[in-house]
Amino acid sequence: MTTPVTLWWQMWTDAAQTGLRLWETMAASAVVIDRRMPMIDAGMRNPWTADHVELTGMVTEKTQAFSKAGDSLAKDMAAMQGLWMQALQDAWSLSTAGRMPSARRIAAGQDRAMRLTAGMIGAGGRALTPIHAKATANAKRLGSSKR
Numbered sequence: 001m002t003t004p005v006t007l008w009w010q011m012w013t014d015a016a017q018t019g020l021r022l023w024e025t026m027a028a029s030a031v032v033i034d035r036r037m038p039m040i041d042a043g044m045r046n047p048w049t050a051d052h053v054e055l056t057g058m059v060t061e062k063t064q065a066f067s068k069a070g071d072s073l074a075k076d077m078a079a080m081q082g083l084w085m086q087a088l089q090d091a092w093s094l095s096t097a098g099r100m101p102s103a104r105r106i107a108a109g110q111d112r113a114m115r116l117t118a119g120m121i122g123a124g125g126r127a128l129t130p131i132h133a134k135a136t137a138n139a140k141r142l143g144s145s146k147r
Helices: 004-045 052-096 104-143
Strands: none
Touching: 004 052, 004 104, 052 104
């Protein structure tokens, strides 16, 4: 069973991991851009001798990574919308009940709010995962080659 403390801990570790992966992605992007700009330049100067495999991969890999990220974000946002609607229903029913809510009802609302917060924080990290994976893999592959 997930307790509020473990959910809180998971929420902050997810945020820290997402921040770290974001920085790794940016650093890897700098390496990839540095290696690919001369390839693009050479391809524009002489299309017959261009590295067409690498140039094509630049487009397809981004499309795949961002499609996966968008799919992940859409799934997470649908789940968050369900929790958000339940939280609004809780607030509405509590405000119109005309009596004090029970401890169980308050705890259920707080649990839902905590899961909503944790889900929103985790959504960014899950969406970043395919982009991070592709960027760091490209940096390792392209960064080790000689210019």
